[in-house]
Amino acid sequence: xxxxxxxxxGSGTIGREICRKYSSKGYNVIFTYNSSPLEAQITFDLLDxxxxxxxxxxxxxxxxxxxxxxxxxxxxxxxxxxxxxxxAYTKTYSSEELLDLSEDEANNIIDSIIKNVLFCxxxxxxxxxxxxxxxxxxSNSTSTLNASNLLYIACKSSVESLTKTIAAHYGPKIKCNCxxxxxxxxxxxxxxxxxxxxxxxxxxxxxxSTPQDIAECxxxxxxxSSIINGECLKVDGGRTLYA
Numbered sequence: 001x002x003x004x005x006x007x008x009x010g011s012g013t014i015g016r017e018i019c020r021k022y023s024s025k026g027y028n029v030i031f032t033y034n035s036s037p038l039e040a041q042i043t044f045d046l047l048d049x050x051x052x053x054x055x056x057x058x059x060x061x062x063x064x065x066x067x068x069x070x071x072x073x074x075x076x077x078x079x080x081x082x083x084x085x086x087x088a089y090t091k092t093y094s095s096e097e098l099l100d101l102s103e104d105e106a107n108n109i110i111d112s113i114i115k116n117v118l119f120c121x122x123x124x125x126x127x128x129x130x131x132x133x134x135x136x137x138x139s140n141s142t143s144t145l146n147a148s149n150l151l152y153i154a155c156k157s158s159v160e161s162l163t164k165t166i167a168a169h170y171g172p173k174i175k176c177n178c179x180x181x182x183x184x185x186x187x188x189x190x191x192x193x194x195x196x197x198x199x200x201x202x203x204x205x206x207x208x209s210t211p212q213d214i215a216e217c218x219x220x221x222x223x224x225s226s227i228i229n230g231e232c233l234k235v236d237g238g239r240t241l242y243a
Contacts (some may be wrong), residue, residue, distance in 0.1 A: 002051055004028040004080045005222075006073065008060060008120060009087030011039035013186045014137065016046070017211035018084055021219050023047040030073060030080070032058040032087060050199050052077070060087055061111035063119050070123040083124040085117045085159075086137045091092035093149040106151060113155035117162055127168055133222045134176040136163050137214075138232060142180065143240040160232045167230030175229050177221045182236025184209045 008029025011017040020043075023029050028051045033040035040055050047053045054076065058069045073080060089112035092156045093101065121134055139156040141147035147156075163178040170176070183199050183209050200206055217235050221228060234240050 002026055002028050003054075003082070004030065004077050005082040005084065006080050006124070007031040007084040007086055008058075008116070009033070010043050010055065011036045012086075014181065014184060014211050014214050015086045016043045017215040018086060018218055020046050021212075021215040022082075023051065023053070025219065025223075026051070027082075028077070030054045030056065030077070030090075032056050032069065034059060034087070038182040040204070054133050060116040060120065061108065062115070063087075066116075066123055066159060069120075070127060070195040074127060079129055080124070080127065080132075082133045082135070083120060084135050084137070084218060085120055086117055088113045088137070090148045090152040093151075095150070098149055100153070101151070109149075109151050110155055113152070114158050114162075117159055121162070121166055121176075125166075125174055130171060130173075131159075134163075134166060134174060135218050135222050136160075136176070136178040137218075138163075138178045138180040140180045140182045140234050140236045140240050141212040141242040144182075162196055163170070163232060164230045171229060174227075177223065177228060177230065179198065179214060179217050180232055180234045181214050182209050182234070182239045184211060184214065186211075199239065202242040203237040203239045207237055209235055209237060 005027045007015055007018050010019045011033040019029050019031050029047050044055045057063045090109055117136055136159050138159045141153045142157045147153050160178055163176050167176040213235055
């Protein structure tokens with residue numbers, strides 16, 4: 001019988017590769033998207049059509065929508081073994097611009113990162129029958145302090161703390177780890193590679209992470225390691241050695 005994985009934010013660059021990785025390993029893949037149905041369809045079309053896959057539009061910034069998501073999954077699948085908390089929202093603000101950040105925009109960032117991970121994890125734990133795995137996607141910016149804005153960095157720091165406390169409080173039923181990507185190849189980095197020369201100079205391997213690198217690490221932590229728990233693993237070519 002095929003196992004089932006839930007991946008939030010499956011229409012984005014990293015989320016899509018994570019979906020493809022689990023599909024290639026024979027999993028039923030459920031993934032969420034918010035506002036990009038065309039991108040979501042591209043992800044869905046890449047999955048093994050012989051499996052029971054599902055894409056679900058969901059706003060993961062509030063508890064009700066998250067409960068509705070897991071209720072839908074429970075009605076269609078007997079069990080899910082793995083949750084990948086990948087979905088997040090941010091926006092680039094300079095330090096000066098952040099001084100005028102509105103409460104609504106702050107809540108959008110906080111809710112899409114912290115509340116999202118917290119309540120998705122809670123609903124997942126409630127549904128687990130025997131044993132489950134949670135992988136959270138963080139950011140190496142918690143060490144480099146270089147990201148879209150300082151609130152995003154603070155929220156991703158909270159994801160690391162959530163990872164450790166979930167692992168401590170819900171084992172042995174739940175194993176929970178966090179993957180911290182560095183700057184990752186995407187359409188943006190391909191279109192303007194020279195913009196990121198300063199990052200490469202501080203990266204011992206002299207290359208950016210790929211979405212495939214992130215997906216490989218996520219899969220390893222969730223399925224191939226039975227003892228790694230409560231860890232936050234950087235996937236950035238050694239960039240944070242010079243943080």
